[in-house]
Amino acid sequence: MNLNTYIYTFIISIILTLIFYLSKNNDEKKTTIYEKILTIFFGYFFIPLIIAIPFYFSIYNLTFINSYFEAVSGFTSTGFTIFDNINHIDQSLILWRSSSQWVGGLYFLFSIILLLDIFDHSFKKSLTNFISFDKAETLKQSFKIFLLYSLLTFGIFIILNIFEIRMFNSLNLAMTITSSGGFLPSNNLSNILINNTQIIITSLLMLVSFFSIFLIYNLIFTKNHNLNFFNEDIHLLFYFLTLLVLFFVFFNFDNNFSELFLSLTTSVSNIGFSLDNSSSRLSFIFLILVMIGGSFFSTSSGIRFLKIYSLFKYSINEILSYSRPKNIFINKHLFSKEFFQLNEIYKYFLTVIIFIMSILILSFLLTLSGIEFENSFKLSILTLMNTVNSSTYGLAEFSFYDLPFYTKYYLIFFMIIGRLELLTVLIICKKFLFKN
Structure with missing residues (x-):
């Protein structure tokens, strides 16, 4: 249906690609970090304009703002949708929604490579042994990311098919899980996952966007297998296993651990899926897990676990140093030989x-729009953490279609x-607000 809209989108994309390529500056002057940030920022606003074309010219009479909202939600891997009934959408548009997440997740990983200079030394080590990228190395790492990202998506698709999930749903879920997105090919996840085995397998697959995208590559192809090289992923593994035990012992109210396990994995990976009968009694705890997030080099959002852990350990050490001044407290990760520096702590705190x-x-803005404060607060967290609203967080019935247009711009x-x-x-604010 509406095949012409996809052809027009393809033609427009090719034309714009040629325009940007032919107008590029061949000057070898080094690009500043401000120019890199603004380029990525521009991409997040501009690329969804292209993605919005099939939505706008579809048979569903979507306004421009609704089309753009759906496109941004997909490209940022958030999953907020203006569609009330996904089952009534034609399959080509469902695939388009899912692929917008997939492209957005890849764009996010590329942006990490481009902005590597502003990130901390400990995070660089989890990506590569190279501390500073030249142009050739950037292209090499970008190609590696594209290959790993594609293989992970294909692997998830195959596994979902093996466990008898419909091929169309498997394809959409594979793109959604890899990108840590929130779009589903059906109204409810319960329509796709029909038994406990499928629920457990899908939950485990969601951890792909929780751990580093380089984890499997480093395990298989990297000769250096010391713990320091897997520092972040080992911390995340212990963090997840601790959560798993706590949830099984203390929060397994209904003795249906498969559903609780799904809620746990979907929260730590910032995907946000839930089943029909998912309880919202633990919504506050799941929101905290959403805010913490996963690995730095993954498609999940969040403040990142290693940052929270570093801040906590540094704060405890500072308190103990005053109470026991004769003792020496080391600010170092458990599985690493490297110390985290004070300037890193400042970054995490900021x-x-x-x-x-x-x-x-x-x-505040959402409350002014007439949304209840509790829902405004929850929705704010999910928006900033790029996690879909669902019954896990008590927002399954929230309608984005009925929101005023200015509220949609806030959320975008x-x-x-x-x-x-x-x-x-903060770097951009420093550039424009605190000029010398």
Whole structure:
């Protein structure tokens, strides 16, 4: 249905690609970090304009703002949707929605490579042994990411098919899970996962977007297998196993651990799926897990576990140093020989401050739009963490279609802010607000 709209989108994409390529500056001058950030920021606003074309010219009479909202939600891997009934959408548009997430997840991973200079030394080590990228190395790592990302998607698709999930649903779910997105090919996940085995397998597959995308590659192809090289992933493994035990022992109220396991994995990976009968009694705990997030080099959002852990350990050590001044407290990760520096702690602290400020601002704006404060607060967290609203967080019945147009613009802007590393926002503010 509406095949011409996809042809037009393809032609427009090719034309714009040629325009940007032919107009590029061949000057060898080094690109500044501000130019890199603004380029990525521009991409998050511009590329969804192309993605929105099939939505706008579909048979569903979508306005421009609704089409753009759906496109941004997909490209940022958030999953908010203006469609009330997914089952009534033609399959080509469902695939388009899922693929917009897949492309957005890949764009996010590329942006990490481009902005590698502003990130911390410990995170660089989890990506590669190279500390500084030249142009050739950037292309090499980008190609590696594309290959790994594609293979992971294909692997998830095959596994879902093996466990007898319909091929069309498997394809959509594979793109959604890899990108940490929230779009489903059906109204409810319960229509896709019909037994406990499928629920458990899908839950385990969601961990792909929780751990580093380089984890499997490093395990198989990297000769150096010391713990320092897998520092973040080992921390994440212990973190996840601890959560698993706590949830099984203390929160397994209904003795249906498969559903609880799904809610746990979907929260830590910032996907946000839920089944029909998922309880919202633990919504606050799941929101905390959403805010923490997963690996730095993954498609999940969140403040990142290693940052929270570093801040916590540093704070405890500082308190103990005053109470026991004769003792020496080491600020070092458990499975690493490297110490985290004070400037890294400052960055982490600023990230948390910016996140809190963003929640307060967006909650205030949503409350002015007539949304209840509790829902505004929850929706603010999910927006900034690029996680879909669902019954896990008590927002399954929330309708984005009926929101005023200016509220949709708020959400669009903050979905993009959430996808960017929050530290980049501070760097841009420093550039334009604190000029010498």
